[in-house]
Amino acid sequence: MKTSSAKAKGRNLQNAVRDLIVAILPDRLKCQARAALMGETGADIKIVGEARDYFPYSVECKNQERLNLWASWDQTTHNAGKEKLSPLLFIKKNRTEILAVMKATEFFDMLNQIEVKNVSNTSSHS
Numbered sequence: 001m002k003t004s005s006a007k008a009k010g011r012n013l014q015n016a017v018r019d020l021i022v023a024i025l026p027d028r029l030k031c032q033a034r035a036a037l038m039g040e041t042g043a044d045i046k047i048v049g050e051a052r053d054y055f056p057y058s059v060e061c062k063n064q065e066r067l068n069l070w071a072s073w074d075q076t077t078h079n080a081g082k083e084k085l086s087p088l089l090f091i092k093k094n095r096t097e098i099l100a101v102m103k104a105t106e107f108f109d110m111l112n113q114i115e116v117k118n119v120s121n122t123s124s125h126s
Contacts (some may be wrong), residue, residue, distance in 0.1 A: 006040055014044050016098060017090045021045060025054055043079045057088035057102075061120035065093045111117065
């Protein structure tokens with residue numbers, strides 16, 4: 001695969017992930033998330049300002065047919081440490097859905113927070 005084609009694949013995934021993130025942000029914060037420019041260091045999705053409160057993750061995107069998951073995860077955690085955010089890796093290959101990889105403890109913490117919010121919303125309406 002040509003280098004330009006590989007970069008285009010990566011850019012397409014970055015843009016798709018950015019769009020997913022922007023969709024959950026309040027309208028006034030949508031401009032605070034953007035895909036990194038090719039060659040820009042750090043996370044693949046740049047989230048700044050108050051948008052970090054809504055999406056506190058350092059995002060790495062890998063659109064590859066053969067992926068070294070552990071090397072990709074190491075890069076994700078390295079970038080997250082610099083930004084003091086939780087690491088979140090999005091992976092994809094041709095003709096597949098986008099997958100998200102995160103720490104299991106953070107996944108279950110997130111589920112627990114959702115459950116607590118649902119229980120408190122249900123009990124407040126009783």
